[in-house]
Amino acid sequence: MCIICISKSGVRQPSEQEFSTMWNANPHGAGYMCIRDGMVEIHKGFMTYKEFRRNVDAEKFTDNDVVIYHFRISTQAGVNPHMTHPFPLTDDVENTRLLDLRCNVGIAHNGIIRITSNGDKEYSDTALFIANYLPALIRDIEDVQDATVQRCISDLIGSKMAFLTYKGDVVTVGKFITDNSGLIFSNDGYKEKQFFRTYSYMDRNLHWAM
Numbered sequence: 001m002c003i004i005c006i007s008k009s010g011v012r013q014p015s016e017q018e019f020s021t022m023w024n025a026n027p028h029g030a031g032y033m034c035i036r037d038g039m040v041e042i043h044k045g046f047m048t049y050k051e052f053r054r055n056v057d058a059e060k061f062t063d064n065d066v067v068i069y070h071f072r073i074s075t076q077a078g079v080n081p082h083m084t085h086p087f088p089l090t091d092d093v094e095n096t097r098l099l100d101l102r103c104n105v106g107i108a109h110n111g112i113i114r115i116t117s118n119g120d121k122e123y124s125d126t127a128l129f130i131a132n133y134l135p136a137l138i139r140d141i142e143d144v145q146d147a148t149v150q151r152c153i154s155d156l157i158g159s160k161m162a163f164l165t166y167k168g169d170v171v172t173v174g175k176f177i178t179d180n181s182g183l184i185f186s187n188d189g190y191k192e193k194q195f196f197r198t199y200s201y202m203d204r205n206l207h208w209a210m
Contacts, residue, residue, distance in 0.1 A: 002026055002085070002110045004162045004186040005069040008170055011182035013061050014069065018183075018190045023049045025189045026071035029084035032056065033106040034067045035168050040106040042088060044070075045081030045099040066168050070108040071189075076117055077124040085109060085126065086164075089138060093123055093131035104141060104166045107134070110174075110186035111159025129157065144171050160186045 003022050007013050014022075023030060030052045031044025046052035061067055070085035077083045087096045088103035095101075109126040116128035123131075133156060143149045144163050153161065153173050160174030170184075177185045 001112075001187065001189075002073050003071050003189040004085075004108045004110050004160065004176075005071075005190060006162055006170055006172070006176075006184035007061075007065070007067045007069075008182070008184070009064055009066050009168065012063050013065075013067065014183060014190070017192060019053065019056075019069075020049065021192050022069075022071045022190050023052065026073045028072045028074045028079045029081060030069065030071045031084045031086055032067055032069045033086045033108070033164050034059070034061070034065055035164070035166065036102070039102040039166050040088075040104065040164050041102050042086050042098075042106050043100050044084040044086060046084070047079075047081055066164065066170060068106070068108055068162050068164050068170070075112050075125065077120055077122055077127070083124045083127060087127060087130050089134060090131055091135040093127060096123065096127035096131060105138065105144060106164045108162045109157070109159065110161075111157065113157045113159060115156060141165055141167070145169065162186070 003026055005014055030046045033040055033042045043055060046055060072084050081099060082097040085108040086106045088101060089105035089107060107130055113125040113129045116125040137149050137152055138144055144165055150173050163171040177188060
């Protein structure tokens with residue numbers, strides 16, 4: 001189903017365990033966006049965990065950086081670098097294929113958007129929604145912060161989105177989880193699965209339960 005992880009300014013970056021857990025649960029590619037020189041900078045299309053970590057480590061992000069990470073599970077258009085997230089806000093669907101770019105607004109999505117889930121082999125439901133619907137709702141940077149616009153987006157997608165503007169503003173649509181660390185996640189897929197041992201004194205056999 002994918003997972004979005006948001007580190008706002010003043011919040012630590014995800015740990016190695018959190019990164020690896022999110023990747024292992026969503027191994028169809030990853031990407032991230034941050035603020036650089038007054039623009040949203042997007043880097044995506046990392047199809048191995050090693051490649052993703054190498055690029056993230058090279059960024060040398062600190063607690064002062066605003067970063068949104070995305071780990072994908074493919075639901076349309078297959079497993080490929082171009083349909084990994086984040087995407088730029090654009091009215092040209094071809095721009096959603098760019099792997100390294102700067103823009104005014106970046107977007108990551110978690111879930112399935114029914115109105116654009118049409119079986120397209122090249123573009124995901126998210127890419128089609130961003131190019132065909134969002135430009136009519138977000139005509140100005142301030143629209144991202146507008147509660148009415150956010151409700152319209154929520155009603156249309158029935159899932160979750162995270163926006164990052166060039167001003168450094170983070171806006172979420174849908175229900176997100178704020179961890180004790182301050183990190184924000186679109187679901188609990190960042191948590192390492194726990195396995196609990198149970199022991200039967202009757203037959204002395206060791207049983208495993210999840």
